[in-house]
Amino acid sequence: MSPPRPDLAPDADLSREEMESLQREIAAAAVFEDDFEFDPATLGDPLASASSPEDPPVVAGIDQSFLSDADGDQDRALSAVVAMRGGEVIERVHAIRPLEIPYIPGLLSFREGRPILAALEDLSVEPDLLLFDGSGRIHFRQAGIATHIGVVRDVPSIGIAKSLLCGDPCEDTANLPTGTRVAVESNSRVDAPDGTLIGYAVQTRQYDSPDRSINPLYVSPGHRVGPETAADVALALASSYKLPEPVRLADSYADEAKREIGDAP
DNA sequence: GCGACAG
DNA sequence: ATCTTGTCGC
Secondary structure, eight states: OOOGGGGGGGTSSHHHHHHHHHHHHHHHHHHSOOOOOGGGGGOOOHHHHHHOOOOOEEEEEEEEEEEEEEOOOOEEEEEEEEEETTTTEEEEEEEEOOSSSSSOOTHHHHHHHHHHHHHHHHHHSSEEEEEEESSSSSSSSOOOOHHHHHHHHHTTTTEEEESSSOEEESSOOOOOOOHHHHHHOOOSSSSSSSOOOEEEEEOOOOSSSSSSSSOOOOEEEHHHOOOHHHHHHHHHHHHHSSSSHHHHHHHHHHHHHHHOOSOOO
């Protein structure tokens, strides 16, 4: 049993070195193996949830959009959370917070973490699993945004990235068939022994004809979820689109809320 | 110095 | 991430 760690929350006022040091603490507190109560088999399938005695687990997708000031410069981040249960949306919340630092590869959670934590606090349901757009363990210090927020809240989490931050796919990932995965291992750029399994390239959708092809998603453990389960979940929740439904809906909701509020303060 | 680099 | 119409294909 691991407690929530609000003391490890992302702080944009830290120096770059302090941020990296905090990330090593996050990685040390993270659990990169299955450690949850719910049955992953009842995640998104409406049929499985109907035959289950318990309520299906609540899965929350999280994504951000950005608002600009009068000069056209991005000055605020809008974090959107879409909670689903048994394939149905049960709640949507969003929060807006000022952007304190620019985007720096490897330090994403310090830029987007505050608005995400604020939005999660507005959520009335207790999520059993968090799905982030970004990396988890596939990170230089094994502490991507999914890992950071997962550890701070002590909620099982998974990172779903559209491109690879670091690490090496074991095999060629071009033109993978739907439903397949290729292991991603750590290399010299990752703070882990070379060859450590840190995630999977997962092909949730693929064209039939060899004309064009869809790139895989890079799925990695955030907290309390192992690499195999993380890949299983991504595949189970991606019904008819490349992105798992909770993340896809959070993505569109982030844009929707942004337009409704309008830009410029 | 060079290369790599989630959103 | 964001700026953005049409367009190719199933």
